[in-house]
Amino acid sequence: MMTNLIALFGSAIIPLLVGAIWYSPKVFGNAWMRAAEKTKESLESGNMLIIFGLTYILGVFLAVGLSTVTNHQAGLMQLFATHPDFAIDGSDVKATFDSIMTAYGDRHRTFGHGAAHGGLAAFFFALPIIAIVALFERRGAKYIGIHFGYWLVTMILVGGVVCHFM
Secondary structure (H helix, E strand, O other), X not given: OOOOHHHHHHHOOHHHHHHHHHOOOOXXXXXXXXXXXXXXXXXXXXXXXXXXXXXXXHHHHHHHHHHHHHOHHHHHHHHHHOOOOOOOOOOHHHHHHHHHHHHHOOOOOOHHHHHHHHHHHHHHHHHXXXXXXXXXXXXXXXXXXXXHHXXXXXXXXXXXXXXXXX
């Protein structure tokens, strides 16, 4: 199984693109600034090259992580690849794996399937993390909702892309 590096690195741009729209003043930017107790001036500080660069790198991490959630064939490979004879062409374990991949290797490799798993991952991973941090920061439901909405859309799109193209 080969990794599609174009899909991997391309999908890492999605958090930046969705964020540019989501947190713009015409969408949720003003509401987020109020909920986060930020001003436009305070947000203009900082090195944007570093912020965007690290966001992109973390987007790559997100794409890799979601590819393991959306691509069930990767789990199958992990199961078989741990066997010592897996790398030996003609071995029973390699032949079994190849047979399964030939018959079922393209199952559930659609944008919709990946989007569904991305959405589930947002609910079960992003929402609890955002909410726990927000609770300790004494942020309200609006703050949680704005950030969760961003991550829900982002993870749906990244999940769909990595499932379909990787």
